[in-house]
Amino acid sequence: MPKLGMQPIRRRQLIQATLEAIDEVGLADATIARIAKRAGVSTGIISHYFAGKDGLLEATMRHVLNDLGTAVLERRTALGNAPPEAHLRAIIDGNFDRSQTSQSVMKTWLAFWASSMHHRPLQRLQRVNDRRLYSNLSCQFRRVLPKQEARDAARGLAALIDGLWLRGALAPEGLNVERARRLAYDYVRVQLDAARNTRTRANDYA
Amino acid sequence: MPKLGMQPIRRRQLIQATLEAIDEVGLADATIARIAKRAGVSTGIISHYFAGKDGLLEATMRHVLNDLGTAVLERRTALGNAPPEAHLRAIIDGNFDRSQTSQSVMKTWLAFWASSMHHRPLQRLQRVNDRRLYSNLSCQFRRVLPKQEARDAARGLAALIDGLWLRGALAPEGLNVERARRLAYDYVRVQLDAARNTRTRANDYA
DNA sequence: AATTTTTTATTGAACGGTCAATCAATAAAA
């Protein structure tokens, strides 16, 4: 029953099936036959809508990346020009959004990280994302910290977020989102406290 | 020129060739033909000494893991029962040891992380390692922090180490070891300062 | 309204290529 406008529907189905297949058997064994079967379509469809398997994988990564961007942006636009700490927390929350902490998405991220090391198109996507996180964090820290310290705080927090996230993906019990967020919040608080103490001490001298 | 006692020599050669192949083309394209060629032997040798490709990959991961364990242990035994901060720094230094921060080893780690999610033997190895790091850190923090805070500090530091490490592996400019260590040291200092302040405050009350 | 034509959607068998594993053959040392 071929209707018109199937493309967006099929694309969504296939991307979802890809995430599930990677969750189930890993990227290495996520064959197009398996993905197609999961989506309830034939293998030919994949080449038809994505110009091959690589296209599907790239689209899948782009989809996950998009969800992440949206999750962060949603929380931040709701903030207006709130203090830096609020924005930093929003960024943290966005990174630990439900759309990014499901088993299938975390496994897919990890698989893409590994394969992005040798696959140019994926590498590009991954780096854009990395820089965005670092730049967002750096920008907010900069509002209360000197340049160099802001950079280091951003680097540290970015690493902490990715690390919590990575260990959550690998752990048999999965990621404890609440705890992860708390640990990241603590890191932010400490970095900002350092700034506050500096200011206070400066006042003491006055 | 077949002599006796080739086994350990070939095993070392093949493990090294595996690391190099993964560095060059990634785990997915690290075929036994490519690895064998790099080691300057025939493909049959791999099955002969490792009972198949899986055996070689597992041995390779075990080898990297062993280097890590040694790097940490060496630094710690040189410390005797020094204060916790010294041990924590030794653990950090071990994790950022030269044997763990080469391009090839970092790429291999990442590849193994991804594939350990679906490959039981690798999963076992990876979890033993994860727990060891957490347990070591937790143990040292426990010497100066209450149980719950020691655990959180250990979880945070473990995540920070892995995160710095991960971002270093992914970054085009590679891992800045010096900076990574400094950021990890800072985290330790902050956690321990919190303990010191608590003690000081307690004394103030006395 | 009924028809033909065109477009869009989909299938799945066939093809070319690749890979890991095997094993008979070979050769040097013991």
Next chain:
DNA sequence: TTTTATTGATTGACCGTTCAATAAAAAATT
């Protein structure tokens, strides 16, 4: 002569891609 080391062609399985065939809807035509 026996043991250990090694080779590399062969084999069987599998994977991604292609494409001719099919079918349903939409558009055009009568």
